[in-house]
Amino acid sequence: MPRKKTAFMQFGNRTIPTDDQPELIKQIFANVSSRYDLMNDLMSVGTHRFWKDALVDWLAPRSHTKCLDLAGGTGDIARRILKRSSSVQCSIVDLTHEMLWVGRNKIHHQSDPDHLNWIAGDASKLPFSDNLFDYCTIGFGMRNFKDIDQSLAEIMRVLKRGGRLLILEFSHVKNTHLSQLYDAYSFKLIPKLGNLVVKDQESYQYLVDSIRNFPTQEEFAERLRIAGFKQVKYRNLSLGIVAIHSGWKL
Numbered sequence: 001m002p003r004k005k006t007a008f009m010q011f012g013n014r015t016i017p018t019d020d021q022p023e024l025i026k027q028i029f030a031n032v033s034s035r036y037d038l039m040n041d042l043m044s045v046g047t048h049r050f051w052k053d054a055l056v057d058w059l060a061p062r063s064h065t066k067c068l069d070l071a072g073g074t075g076d077i078a079r080r081i082l083k084r085s086s087s088v089q090c091s092i093v094d095l096t097h098e099m100l101w102v103g104r105n106k107i108h109h110q111s112d113p114d115h116l117n118w119i120a121g122d123a124s125k126l127p128f129s130d131n132l133f134d135y136c137t138i139g140f141g142m143r144n145f146k147d148i149d150q151s152l153a154e155i156m157r158v159l160k161r162g163g164r165l166l167i168l169e170f171s172h173v174k175n176t177h178l179s180q181l182y183d184a185y186s187f188k189l190i191p192k193l194g195n196l197v198v199k200d201q202e203s204y205q206y207l208v209d210s211i212r213n214f215p216t217q218e219e220f221a222e223r224l225r226i227a228g229f230k231q232v233k234y235r236n237l238s239l240g241i242v243a244i245h246s247g248w249k250l
Contacts, residue, residue, distance in 0.1 A: 018146065021146045022095060022122065022146050025095060025096075025144050025146075026095050026096045028203040028206060028207075029073070029094075029095070029096040029098065029099050030096055030097075030098040030099075031198070031200050031203055032194070032198050032200060032203055032204075033074075033096065033098040033099045033101070033102045034098075034102060035197055035198050036073065036074060036099065036102065037074055037076070037102075037106070038197065039193070039194065039197055039198060039204075042193060042197065043190055043193065047238065048076075048140075050237075051168060051237055051238070051242050051244075052076055052077055052080055052139055052168065053080060054168075054235075054237055054244060055077065055080075055137065055139065055166055055168045055244050056077070056080040056081055056084055058166060058235070058244060058246065059081070059135060059137065059164070059166050060084075061081050061084055061085045061088050061135065062085065062088075062134070063085050063087045063088070064087045064088075065085075065087075065088050065089070065134035065135065066088070066089045066090075066091070066132065066133045066134050066135075067081055067088055067089070067090045067091070067133060067134065067135040067136070067137060068090075068091050068093065068126075068128070068132075068133045068135070068136040068137070068155075068158060069081070069090055069091065069092045069093070069136075069137050069138075069139075070093050070123055070126075070136055070137070070138045070141060070151075070155070071093070071094055071095070071123065071138055071139070071140070071141020071142070071144065071145075072090075072092035072093060072094050072103070072137075072139075072141075073092075073094050073096070073099040073100070073102075073103055073141070074099060074102050074103035074106055075092055075103035075104075075106060075116070076139065077137050077139045077168075078090040078092050078116060081137070082115060082116075086115065087115070088115065089115055089117075090115060090116050090117070091116075091117040091119060091128075091133075092116060092117065092118050092119065093119045093120075093121045093123070093126070094119075094120065094121075094141075095120070095121070095122060095123075096120075097120050100118045100119075100120060103118070104118050123141075123145050123151040123154060123155075124145065124146060124147050124150040124151050124154060125154065126154045126155075126157070126158055128158045129158070130157055130158065131157075131158070131159070131160045131161065132158050132159075132160065133158055133159050133160060133163055134159075134160055134162075134163050134164070135159075135163060135164050135165075135166070136155050136158070136159060136163070136164075136165045136166070137165075137166050137167075137168075138165075138166075138167045138168065138169070139168045140168060140169060140170065142167050142169050142214075143169060143170070143210045143211065143213070143214040144210060148223065149223065149226075149227065152223065152224065152227035152229075153227060156227060156228050156229070156249055159249040160249070161249055161250065162248070162249065162250065163248070163249045164246065164247070164248050164249075165224075165229060165245075165246070165247045165248075165249075166244060166245070166246050167244065167245040167246075168242060168243075168244050169214060169220075169242065169243060169245070170211040170214060170241065170242050171214070171216070171217050171220075171236065171240050171241065171242055171243035172216045172217060172240055173239055173240040173241055174236075174239065174240050175239055175240075178239055182241060183212075186208045186211065186212075187208055187209075187212075190204050190207075190208050191204045191205040191208065194207075217234050217236065217240070217243050217245075220234075220243075220245060221233075221234055221245060224245060224247045225247075227247075228249070229247025229248060229249065230247065230248050230249075230250040231246070231247065231248045231250070232245070232246065232247045233245075233246045233247075234246065
């Protein structure tokens with residue numbers, strides 16, 4: 001039998017076999033998990049809180065529904081959903097056990113644990129039956145998925161007909177001058193901040209590189225349409241620094 005060719009990808013400053021990505025992602029988030037939320041506040045000057053609020057505002061979760069919070073980590077999105085509608089059943093899925101552990105301890109004191117399930121899992125192989133969830137939310141996790149298209153297919157599978165996907169992700173700034181300032185801040189200061197706060201510059205170098213490599217708003221909207229989502233729309237926040245993408249399973 002012919003030997004399978006090894007595929008490679010850029011991972012920060014390194015070129016790695018594509019199959020190694022999930023383990024390296026787990027390692028990165030395990031390394032930063034204890035100060036992940038602090039770094040989010042520092043990197044965005046607290047603005048990530050408003051971006052996540054905007055996602056939940058657009059979601060407008062109904063009572064007695066089920067939500068899959070994918071790449072849910074420390075539970076920021078799930079906590080906001082439960083604050084909006086306390087009867088929603090949230091399943092928080094993340095690749096990294098350490099992120100789930102930090103999130104479980106953080107959210108246990110703020111929300112009803114009976115409405116939360118914490119599950120270590122891979123977005124490309126979700127451990128759920130078909131047509132289970134009313135919503136799927138992803139906050140700043142999509143760009144870390146090994147196979148975006150396979151993950152979108154899995155999300156489509158586990159959503160009920162009439163279910164909705166909302167993705168909050170870093171995106172592409174349209175204004176040239178702001179884009180230059182944003183690039184200078186992201187690629188020069190954030191890795192140094194990661195080294196100062198978490199003692200891990202390489203992980204944050206990867207995270208900012210992954211922002212640059214993520215598709216544009218229009219390109220990603222087309223990926224959603226190809227995956228079968230309908231009524232695909234997006235909203236730019238902070239002049240396109242981030243965008244919220246919306247799609248429905250109809």
